[in-house]
């Protein structure tokens with residue numbers, strides 16, 4: 001097998017998928033590493049239940065066409081069934097569909113369900129090391145994502161012992177009741193009572209933003225931490241009627257099967273909420289490969305494993321032909337946008353830049 005490619009894509013999330021499809025459609029010879037079960041488990045793509053902040057990503061687009069076909073064929077029972085069904089669209093489905101389309105329709109791309117272990121610069125560009133061997137390319141796109149910090153909650157486990165873990169909240173995260181992204185999911189809290197879980201000025205900022213958008217009832221639960229809000233933030237939060245509670249969360253209240261009802265705090269107070277928005281910052285930015293090739297990271301004051309990878313408007317890092325896209329990347333002149341459409345846009349910018357350089361080099365050889 002020829003192990004030399006035009007580009008190597010690392011990461012089987014949304015950003016990697018967008019890069020893989022674009023490169024195949026450009027006719028570039030690429031290899032795409034999806035990662036494995038462990039890297040997938042910690043990837044943000046897995047958490048998304050239903051995308052509804054991107055125009056076009058909506059069940060009605062296809063449903064309307066299917067219903068037209070069924071109504072024309074007088075398939076009334078089937079039409080009724082389709083009309084009453086709710087079809088969610090999430091990242092996992094989009095990624096799986098991209099993999100299937102690429103395997104079926106494009107021969108330019110090789111897809112490997114394994115992790116990348118390391119990346120180093122080589123004579124021809126980069127050498128990428130995986131469990132199945134070494135692969136070479138003039139360009140690399142790293143799309144390995146980030147992990148959010150999770151709130152730790154102490155609750156009795158099945159054997160009645162107290163256990164401190166974020167796992168108590170996972171069922172709610174999987175059902176879009178515990179939220180992580182105000183721009184993606186904030187609108188779900190309209191007309192509902194919501195708790196922002198966090199203690200930093202970002203948590204205060206998110207609470208203010210929610211109120212300014214939806215004028216709903218908001219709590220900030222600092223879960224045992226001292227609130228770290230500015231004086232101005234404290235004044236505004238007071239005006240907005242935001243209640244700040246600093247006691248530890250001891251129990252999550254829910255209705256069966258899984259419907260968040262609220263939190264019991266140390267001391268016995270109950271805060272009834274329908275949604276909670278986690279605002280604890282980043283647990284980890286998967287920037288390992290950027291570091292290995294010597295690319296510059298953002299935010300020098302932060303611990304190295306929490307620093308985003310600095311990119312320019314093409315998604316290129318400070319190392320030529322090493323690109324970073326998706327949640328792990330950040331431009332110096334823009335706030336960070338951890339969104340599906342941002343991941344897609346930068347993936348396409350990066351792939352097209354690599355394609356431009358490849359085609360220019362080909363022309364240059366002829367002149």
Ligand SMILES: Cc1cc2nc3c(=O)[nH]c(=O)nc-3n(C[C@H](O)[C@H](O)[C@H](O)COP(=O)(O)OP(=O)(O)OC[C@H]3O[C@@H](n4cnc5c(N)ncnc54)[C@H](O)[C@@H]3O)c2cc1C
Pocket residue numbers: 010011012013014015016033034035036038039040041042043044045046047048049050051052053091114115116117143144145146173179180181184185286325326327328338339340341343
């Ligand atoms: C709960 C939740 C809800 C969200 N809802 C929305 C929404 O409604 N709309 C929206 O626009 N955005 C939403 N987002 C944000 C969106 O999910 C992210 O912006 C997007 O998933 C980022 O994609 P990514 O490809 O950068 O990273 P990830 O999705 O984290 O993917 C990273 C990939 O890299 C792989 N990987 C990691 N290490 C390696 C390695 N060493 N080798 C090979 N592969 C590796 C992993 O297996 C994974 O496939 C939400 C996020 C969360 C957490």
